[in-house]
Amino acid sequence: MERKIILVAVILGLVSIVLGAFGAHGLKKFLTTDQLSTFEVGVRYQMYHALFLLFVATTNFLSLKEKTVVFFLVIVGVLLFSGSIYLLSTSSVTSIKTKILGPITPVGGLFLIASWGYMFYSVLVKNSI
Numbered sequence: 001m002e003r004k005i006i007l008v009a010v011i012l013g014l015v016s017i018v019l020g021a022f023g024a025h026g027l028k029k030f031l032t033t034d035q036l037s038t039f040e041v042g043v044r045y046q047m048y049h050a051l052f053l054l055f056v057a058t059t060n061f062l063s064l065k066e067k068t069v070v071f072f073l074v075i076v077g078v079l080l081f082s083g084s085i086y087l088l089s090t091s092s093v094t095s096i097k098t099k100i101l102g103p104i105t106p107v108g109g110l111f112l113i114a115s116w117g118y119m120f121y122s123v124l125v126k127n128s129i
Helices: 002-026 033-058 064-089 104-124
Strands: none
Touching (some): 002 064, 033 064, 033 104, 064 104
């Protein structure tokens, strides 16, 4: 499972760099400053959680089951949070109807918060640290 988490973390990091560069250079002509800023928030949080997953995969503080829970919370969180932000911020260019996405962003944020909270709880209750 650790290998899988590392691979997904690397993919999330790679994609965030690509999207960040695309936003800074490719979308600059088409989006407002506010839209670009919003897009960058999605990129930033995706990268934060790629790095978080690298830590989760390599730490000895968590059991395999705990790592798996954190992993799935992060994946769902990034997809919902960053994914919805990407779509919302570029909707003027893509013409994708995004009304339904507004409530999805905070749900994704809750998953991300839950991943950190679950890790905190998992480490807190350990007796051997």
